[in-house]
Amino acid sequence: xxxxxxxxxxxxxxxxxxxxxxxxxxxxxxxxxxxxxxxxxxxxxxxxxxxxxxxxxxxxxxxxxxxxxxxxxxxxxxxxxxxxxxxxxxxxxxxxxxxx
Numbered sequence: 827x828x829x830x831x832x833x834x835x836x837x838x839x840x841x842x843x844x845x846x847x848x849x850x851x852x853x854x855x856x857x858x859x860x861x862x863x864x865x866x867x868x869x870x871x872x873x874x875x876x877x878x879x880x881x882x883x884x885x886x887x888x889x890x891x892x893x894x895x896x897x898x899x900x901x902x903x904x905x906x907x908x909x910x911x912x913x914x915x916x917x918x919x920x921x922x923x924x925x926x
Contacts, residue, residue: 832886835902836863836872846905849874849885863887867901 835846838861852861852874861874872887889895 832884833865833872833888833898833902834886835866835906836861836874836887837866837902837905838863846902846909849876849887852876852887859890861887865889865895865898865901866905867898868895870895 834849836849836852838845838847846866847861847863852863854876856862856874857876858873859871861872863872863874864870865872871890873890874885874887876885889898
């Protein structure tokens with residue numbers, strides 16, 4: 827199942843820890859499977875899709891095989907939100923006025 831949203835984050839294990847990487851943190855030399863990223867939802871290998879020019883497409887990570895999992899983007903964003911809340915030790919809901 828394909829998501830309407832492109833996957834912005836991949837999970838990478840570095841120094842024994844898992845780190846959620848945004849596509850902007852992946853170097854050009856790490857394109858394709860060289861990014862060593864996994865899907866935070868299903869654990870499948872991801873490949874970095876980096877455009878050669880700005881007009882090509884929006885950079886993203888994608889499942890290496892043709893099958894994509896339905897909740898990859900949602901899980902990645904959820905984990906990033908938890909990471910931010912843990913780092914900031916607070917939740918500021920004031921900017922969500924009208925959405926809650």
